[in-house]
Amino acid sequence: MSILEAVDLKKTFANVTAVDGVSLDVGTGEIIGLLGPNGAGKSTTLHMLLGLITPDSGSIRMFGMELAGHRVEALSRINFAASYVDLPGVLHVREVLDVFARLYGVRDPKSRVGELIELLDLGPLRKRKVMELSSGQRTRVQLAKALVNEPSLLILDEPTANLDPDAGDRIRSLLVRLARENGRAMLITSHNMQEVERMCDRIHFMSSGRIVASGSAAELAGVYGAESLEEVFLKVARS
Ligand SMILES: Nc1ncnc2c1ncn2[C@@H]1O[C@H](COP(=O)(O)OP(=O)(O)OP(=O)(O)O)[C@@H](O)[C@H]1O
Ligand SMILES: [Mg+2]
Structure with missing residues (x-):
């Protein structure tokens, strides 16, 4: 299709x-x-x-x-990821994903965010502020965000x-x-x-x-x- x-x-x-x-x-x-x-x-x-x-x-x-x-x-x-898109830098990784899960009206935001943290290997970073991440770490957060609504x-x-x-x-x-x-x-x-x-x-x-x-x-x-x-x-x- x-x-x-x-x-x-x-x-x-x-x-x-x-x-x-x-x-x-x-x-x-x-x-x-x-x-x-x-x-x-x-x-x-x-x-x-x-x-x-x-x-x-x-x-x-x-x-x-x-x-x-x-x-x-x-x-x-649909969803989108690019390194030039800014994420809210003062939020922690987990909070950012939570915000996007709610924006997209994901049915069970907490468990979806948990899945994404696992999938993108973000466990050790989940309580770090986005603005403090390296560019590669930020890229993984971008990709997690892009998958939040199962596009x-x-x-x-x-x-x-x-x-x-x-x-x-x-x-x-x-x-x-x-x-x-x-x-x-x-x-x-x-x-x-x-x-x-x-x-x-x-x-x-x-x-x-x-x-x-x-x-x-x-x-x-x-x-x-x-x-x-x-x-x-x-x-x-x-x-
Ligand atoms: N907002 C804009 N205002 C003026 N020119 C623009 C704008 N956005 C893109 N351009 C111009 O349009 C052309 C295409 O740019 P685009 O960003 O789509 O290229 P690209 O294929 O993605 O390149 P790259 O591989 O460098 O990312 C370029 O000449 C660029 O300067
Ligand atoms: Mg380009």
Whole structure:
């Protein structure tokens, strides 16, 4: 089933065309990767899908509903994580998760927060203030927050950017498990090509606001005569 369908999204800021006709869809349990060089328009695309900024044109449907007319219902069934989103820094980790659980109207907030603390290995940090955490620790809190409402669609802007190799590996395994076993759909951006190769069912390469190549990692490698996604990236970005 299609969870998200975006058609011909466009966004221009002053004199910069950030997104120039992007269409994509995400189905149940699928992990879709959005790749591309800095400034390609990936975050802007995600922000339109999240209703944080309004597209100049194009349409966004989530769960069969037009986002513009059904924001509250659609957004209550998705969630978002990015390192640049601020969490309330003076609160303890557990309190932050509790606040978000209540905001999302989670049925049993206490037990959900306990599950998330376990899942993201936040036990030793639960009584620490968010502003005192390291960037990688904060990333794990962001991911816990993003899972609080058991979202059908997770939008993740560079979810593992601050994580050490061990934590990154654990998070990738967790996300893949959530997609495969719980049917959660994900749209992620990343500059880590091995991560994308491992996690994503389909990949869209963006360049200057447009999708210039799409397919699985293996398909893209075939099309570009490359041995790895990293090599595909270099060929696409430099062509
Ligand atoms: N609020 C804004 N005002 C003006 N220009 C913006 C704004 N947000 C993004 N842009 C511009 O739009 C373009 C796309 O930016 P975007 O953040 O979407 O890129 P990105 O693909 O996410 O890059 P990165 O890999 O560096 O995160 C850039 O040229 C950026 O400067
Ligand atoms: Mg970005």
